[in-house]
Amino acid sequence: MLTIKDLQVRVEEKQILKGLNLSVNAGEVHAIMGPNGSGKSTLANILAGKDGYDVTGGAVEYEGRDLFELSPEERAREGIFLAFQYPVEIPGVNNIYLLKAALNAIRAHRGQPPLDAVEFLQVVRQRMQLVKMDESLLNRSVNEGFSGGEKKRNEIFQMAVLEPRLAILDETDSGLDIDALKTVAEGVNTLRAESRAIVLVTHYQRLLNYIAPDYVHVLSDGKIIRSGDRGLAVELEEKGYDWVRQGAKAA
Amino acid sequence: MTDETAKVEELVHKEYEHGFVTDIDTDTVAPGLNEDVIALISAKKEEPEWLLEWRLDAFRHWTRMTEPGWAHVHYPTIDYQAISYYSAPKAKEDGPKSLDEVDPKLLETYEKLGIPLHEQKMLAGVAVDAVFDSVSVATTFKEKLADAGVVFCSFSEAVQNHPDLVREYLGSVVPVADNYYAALNSAVFTDGSFCFIPKNTRCPMELSTYFRINAANTGQFERTLIVAEEGSYVSYLEGCTAPMRDENQLHAAVVELVALDNAEIKYSTVQNWYPGDENGVGGIYNFVTKRGDCRGAGSRISWTQVETGSAITWKYPSCILRGDNSSGEFYSVAVTNNYQQADTGTKMIHLGKNTRSTIISKGISAGKAQNAYRGLVKISKNADNARNYTQCDSLLMGDTCGAHTFPYIETGNAGAIVEHEATTSKISDDQLFYCRQRGIDEEDAVNMIVNGFCKDVFKELPMEFAVEAQKLLNITLEGAVG
Numbered sequence: 001m002l003t004i005k006d007l008q009v010r011v012e013e014k015q016i017l018k019g020l021n022l023s024v025n026a027g028e029v030h031a032i033m034g035p036n037g038s039g040k041s042t043l044a045n046i047l048a049g050k051d052g053y054d055v056t057g058g059a060v061e062y063e064g065r066d067l068f069e070l071s072p073e074e075r076a077r078e079g080i081f082l083a084f085q086y087p088v089e090i091p092g093v094n095n096i097y098l099l100k101a102a103l104n105a106i107r108a109h110r111g112q113p114p115l116d117a118v119e120f121l122q123v124v125r126q127r128m129q130l131v132k133m134d135e136s137l138l139n140r141s142v143n144e145g146f147s148g149g150e151k152k153r154n155e156i157f158q159m160a161v162l163e164p165r166l167a168i169l170d171e172t173d174s175g176l177d178i179d180a181l182k183t184v185a186e187g188v189n190t191l192r193a194e195s196r197a198i199v200l201v202t203h204y205q206r207l208l209n210y211i212a213p214d215y216v217h218v219l220s221d222g223k224i225i226r227s228g229d230r231g232l233a234v235e236l237e238e239k240g241y242d243w244v245r246q247g248a249k250a251a
Numbered sequence: 252m253t254d255e256t257a258k259v260e261e262l263v264h265k266e267y268e269h270g271f272v273t274d275i276d277t278d279t280v281a282p283g284l285n286e287d288v289i290a291l292i293s294a295k296k297e298e299p300e301w302l303l304e305w306r307l308d309a310f311r312h313w314t315r316m317t318e319p320g321w322a323h324v325h326y327p328t329i330d331y332q333a334i335s336y337y338s339a340p341k342a343k344e345d346g347p348k349s350l351d352e353v354d355p356k357l358l359e360t361y362e363k364l365g366i367p368l369h370e371q372k373m374l375a376g377v378a379v380d381a382v383f384d385s386v387s388v389a390t391t392f393k394e395k396l397a398d399a400g401v402v403f404c405s406f407s408e409a410v411q412n413h414p415d416l417v418r419e420y421l422g423s424v425v426p427v428a429d430n431y432y433a434a435l436n437s438a439v440f441t442d443g444s445f446c447f448i449p450k451n452t453r454c455p456m457e458l459s460t461y462f463r464i465n466a467a468n469t470g471q472f473e474r475t476l477i478v479a480e481e482g483s484y485v486s487y488l489e490g491c492t493a494p495m496r497d498e499n500q501l502h503a504a505v506v507e508l509v510a511l512d513n514a515e516i517k518y519s520t521v522q523n524w525y526p527g528d529e530n531g532v533g534g535i536y537n538f539v540t541k542r543g544d545c546r547g548a549g550s551r552i553s554w555t556q557v558e559t560g561s562a563i564t565w566k567y568p569s570c571i572l573r574g575d576n577s578s579g580e581f582y583s584v585a586v587t588n589n590y591q592q593a594d595t596g597t598k599m600i601h602l603g604k605n606t607r608s609t610i611i612s613k614g615i616s617a618g619k620a621q622n623a624y625r626g627l628v629k630i631s632k633n634a635d636n637a638r639n640y641t642q643c644d645s646l647l648m649g650d651t652c653g654a655h656t657f658p659y660i661e662t663g664n665a666g667a668i669v670e671h672e673a674t675t676s677k678i679s680d681d682q683l684f685y686c687r688q689r690g691i692d693e694e695d696a697v698n699m700i701v702n703g704f705c706k707d708v709f710k711e712l713p714m715e716f717a718v719e720a721q722k723l724l725n726i727t728l729e730g731a732v733g
């Protein structure tokens with residue numbers, strides 16, 4: 001589904017990704033871990049199509065197409081979803097209104113008719129349960145005044161409604177209390193599907209106790225320096241990133 | 252003296268002789284403004300003598316006044332002697348013969364607004380002789396209004412049929428010498444709307460100039476007078492979201508509202524005159540005076556406006572809160588794009604006790620446009636317990652536009668509570684990216700954010716008007732980002 005080859009990315013003269021390789025197939029869950037500033041959000045943003053990054057080398061293929069030829073909205077409509085590390089506030093824009101516009105834009109792209117208000121509300125009610133979203137958040141302005149945890153939950157709720165093919169969750173677990181973490185993880189688990197791939201960016205192995213990944217990758221200094229299964233995350237938790245870095249150097 | 256002016260002069264004098272009833276067959280007066288021209292206008296409209304005197308009084312004041320220069324707008328000097336102050340409704344043959352002859356850009360806008368074909372023709376000034384739907388709609392409306400005792404007609408008709416009412420209220424809110432443009436309007440206005448709601452009557456429908464078909468050519472100096480007697484209610488809609496074809500560059504209208512005890516007037520405007528092209532060429536100058544007088548105790552006047560058009564807008568719909576417990580409201584969205592300039596706001600003059608006023612102003616600028624809010628809240632000595640709340644928000648799109656806020660507060664009563672809040676924000680790249688990441692294209696994302704910003708004002712508009720206003724905003728800001 002997604003193939004990243006030797007990806008090199010710069011931001012304002014600073015090389016952030018330095019030859020990153022990653023391959024993700026439908027049905028898989030990948031966890032990406034790595035120290036602060038190693039380039040995890042950069043990777044997520046570049047996949048979603050955010051401005052301000054220079055791709056200086058490498059290629060990304062999504063479902064057989066050159067990802068960089070698609071605009072951010074086209075990527076979204078083709079099924080790429082990014083749960084933001086820091087979801088932005090949009091005052092005055094109703095949360096559920098934005099979501100309806102998003103869903104109908106995606107449906108239009110697929111040649112499906114738009115959902116009317118009643119049909120849409122049915123979908124919303126059902127998906128809300130999935131992440132135990134508080135109903136009062138639906139009619140507030142997008143993320144405005146939401147607590148950190150509410151913002152994260154809202155991202156997963158949007159994901160549940162939009163049903164992406166490739167979901168990238170950038171530190172969705174940070175800022176969540178233990179109960180919220182469990183709920184969100186349960187939500188994500190229900191969304192696991194044969195046709196869907198999930199990429200989790202996280203610092204904590206804690207999340208991986210609830211969402212069992214198929215693969216774990218360590219991103220350090222702009223490269224994936226180690227890949228493994230769940231065991232790698234556990235080991236990482238015990239021994240820290242230095243241990244992997246050493247290993248990478250030795251290899 | 253040219254032949255033409257000689258002819259006019261001759262006619263004017265003839266009129267004086269014949270008591271203003273002479274049939275005159277010139278359709279347009281030569282450019283220029285003097286007492287004779289005013290007399291001619293008055294004669295053309297078969298006005299009573301007191302009205303002519305009133306006009307002349309205004310004119311004499313005007314000649315001693317100077318054009319105000321304090322507004323945050325710039326334009327070349329207007330030559331008032333180069334304007335023709337009277338022209339009879341244009342013969343239909345002069346207009347385009349069919350929509351094929353109309354500017355395609357205009358048609359595109361009509362399409363986007365979803366305006367039916369026959370109305371497109373009317374708006375674009377296409378000669379149509381068939382009777383279309385809206386005429387019969389208008390007739391039904393008239394009957395319903397007459398049953399309720401509501402008078403709603405053109406200003407000229409009112410002068411003929413309700414001269415006492417006109418005489419009692421005309422100029423009682425905006426005196427002839429109020430300001431430069433109001434004085435000019437008082438001297439030369441040609442038509443407009445008149446509306447009278449009798450005691451304890453709730454006007455059975457929203458009144459809209461749009462349905463008053465004969466208002467199609469009210470010209471550049473429009474006069475509106477609305478009187479709501481004790482305990483009555485009326486909601487009045489001015490303007491139209493569709494851009495009208497209009498050859499006059501200068502517009503200086505006057506609107507007067509009078510609300511007696513416990514009466515309520517809700518006045519909504521959508522203004523979408525030609526703003527000029529992307530390079531700032533052409534476009535209408537809109538210098539309008541709008542004022543409401545809450546004359547009676549417990550009366551209420553609210554102004555809601557959506558201003559997207561005109562090259563220059565100079566407009567301060569105001570309320571005089573004279574009656575005790577009266578209240579005034581001002582809700583405004585002003586959008587400027589390209590080279591448009593808007594200096595708009597309100598004045599709330601608190602005279603009575605326990606008077607309340609609310610001001611919500613939303614300014615949006617894009618391109619190279621300048622948008623200023625100018626507001627005055629004045630609490631007089633006797634206005635015990637007066638309150639005002641002002642909220643003034645600006646939204647900028649891009650780096651080449653400007654937003655300015657000029658709030659003036661004068662309090663002569665220590666018990667007054669005046670609150671003012673102001674914010675300036677930008678549509679951020681992060682907000683746009685967030686929307687786009689969810690599958691919404693940039694244009695729609697901008698619209699969504701802008702409409703969200705204006706929500707507090709839109710909710711004050713009557714339903715269909717709000718929907719249209721939203722569409723209009725989207726069209727106005729098309730291409731403003733990206």
Ligand SMILES: Nc1ncnc2c1ncn2[C@@H]1O[C@H](COP(=O)(O)OP(=O)(O)OP(=O)(O)O)[C@@H](O)[C@H]1O
Binds near residue numbers: 011014
């Ligand atoms: N717009 C920018 N301008 C300058 N530097 C940037 C910009 N965006 C990212 N960087 C830098 O790139 C590096 C990688 O940032 P990134 O946000 O991808 O890290 P991360 O792995 O997500 O870290 P964290 O775990 O703290 O979220 C950091 O050093 C950061 O300061």
Ligand SMILES: [Mg+2]
Binds near residue numbers: 041
């Ligand atoms: Mg990050």
